[in-house]
Amino acid sequence: MVFYLIGLGLGTVEDITVKGQKIIKQCDKVFLESYTSILSSGLSPDALEKFYDRKILPADREMVESASEEILEGAKEKDVALLVVGDPFGATTHSDIYLRAVQMGIPVKVIHNASIMNAIGCTGLQLYNFGETVSFCFWTDTCKPISYFEKILLNLERGQHTLCLLDIKTNEINIEELMRGRMKRNPPQYMTASEAAHQMMVAIDLLNERNSQKLLTPETMVVAIARLGWDDQKIVYCQINELVDIDMGPPLHSVIIPSPSCHPMEIEMLNLFRYKKE
C-alpha cells in the first residue's frame, strides 16, 4: 500500500514526530535501519519495541541497500515503514530504496525529522554559510588520505564553515578471522573528535605548501560536537592542538571548522562553548 521512510530524529524514542508515531502504530511491518548511524541506548531496538509495544525488525545495510524484497514485497499489500536515525534524506540518502519502491509501483511517503545536517545549527553557526560537507575516514598503516583537506581549504577561502563527518565502521567482517575460516564481525568503531584533530595536525604539516595562506594552523579554532541531540550532548570550541587531548566521551562525534570570517553573533555563540583547561 504505502512504503514509509520515517526519520527518528537524533536522541531518544520521543524525538519521533507525532505523525511518525501514528504511522508506526498503524503499519503492518516496521523495520529499523541499524547501520548508517549509531543507535543510542535511547533509540535501541529494545527501547523502540517498548515505546511502541510492537515488534521492530532489524534491517542491515545489505537489506536496505539492495532495497530488499523482504522490505518492499510486504509494502505491495500492506503499509510498511523503515525507521532511520535522523532524517531519511540526511547524511545518508535512501534514494536507492525510494527509487526501487517507485519502480514497483509502491507509493512512498517521507516523514522528515532533524538530522545532523541541520541540528548543528545549535552551535550558533549559520547553516547558510556552510560549504560542502566532508567525511574523514580512518587511517590505516598504509593509507592516510588527506584529500578532504582540499575541500576544507576551498571552503575557508570562500569564508564558509565545514562540517566534518567522522568515520563509522559497524558490522565489518574481521578479515584475519575470515582467513582462518571463521566468520566474525569486528566491534563497531567510531572516529573520535580527538582522532580527527590528530589527522588535521598531520595534514597541516603535509599541506604546508598548498596551505600557503595559513588558513589552517594548529591554533585554528574548531568546534567538536558529541552526541548531538542527546541529553548529554557536548560542544567544545577549541584549537586543533587542544582538541587532540580532549575526551568528548561516547560517540558519535563530529567536528566543524568555522570560517575565520564568522559573524560576531556566531562568535558570541561559539564562546559559550570555549574550552577551559581544568
Added chain:
Amino acid sequence: MVFYLIGLGLGTVEDITVKGQKIIKQCDKVFLESYTSILSSGLSPDALEKFYDRKILPADREMVESASEEILEGAKEKDVALLVVGDPFGATTHSDIYLRAVQMGIPVKVIHNASIMNAIGCTGLQLYNFGETVSFCFWTDTCKPISYFEKILLNLERGQHTLCLLDIKTNEINIEELMRGRMKRNPPQYMTASEAAHQMMVAIDLLNERNSQKLLTPETMVVAIARLGWDDQKIVYCQINELVDIDMGPPLHSVIIPSPSCHPMEIEMLNLFRYKKE
C-alpha cells in the same frame, strides 16, 4: 526555570516531536514566532491552540529579535516555550534570544525538528554536495541586485548544488499610507519560483561575460519546490526558461540549482519530478 526553543517542523501540528509536544503541555507560557516563515493553515495559531487546548501567544519579529522581556522575564520563574516553524537553528538562527537568555542566567533547551535546510534532501540531491545557500530578494524598479549569482557560479564551478531561499515580506509597513499619516501593513508577499526563474533569465543575460563557461543558461535544469513537507508538496525538475511559466501554487517556494556533475542516482531521483507540458 527553562526557556525552550521548539521546532514545529514543516507541515502541520502533527510534525512536532513527541518530546516537544510534552514540553508544550507543561510550559507556563507558549509563544509562537509568526514572521520568519509562513504559518500554513496546518500550523496556524488556531490549529495549534486547538491541538494543545491552550492559549498560544503570538510573538512578532520585534518581540523575538529584541529578545523581549515579555518572553524571557517569565522564564525566570516558570517554563516558557517559543515555537518556531522548522528548526530553531534552521534558516533563521535564534542566537540573539538564546544568548540573551544565557546572560540572564536562564537555562535554554533546544528541541530540534526538520527544516528546509535538510528536508530538501527529499529531492534526492545529497545534502553533502550543497555549497553555500543563497537568498533571492524581491526586485524593485530601481534595485535589481544579482550579486547572489556570483555565489551560484562559484558553487557550480566546484560541482556543488545551490539552495535558493526566496524572499518573504510579512508585516511590512505600507510607506505610502504612512506618508498620509495612516499606519497600515502590506499583505504578505512571497516570491514564487517563477519570479526567481525570471530573475535568473535576466541575470544570465547580464552575466554573459563572467559566465563565460556558460555554467548557467536558460536551458539549465533546476528544481522548484513548493510547500515542502506539506501534504500537497510539489517538486518540479525543469529548465529555467520553462520554470518562468510554471505555477507552483501557494507559497512557500524554493529553487535548487543542481550541479551539472550530479551523481547518477541523484539524476534518477530528479527525473521522477521531470516537468511534462500538458
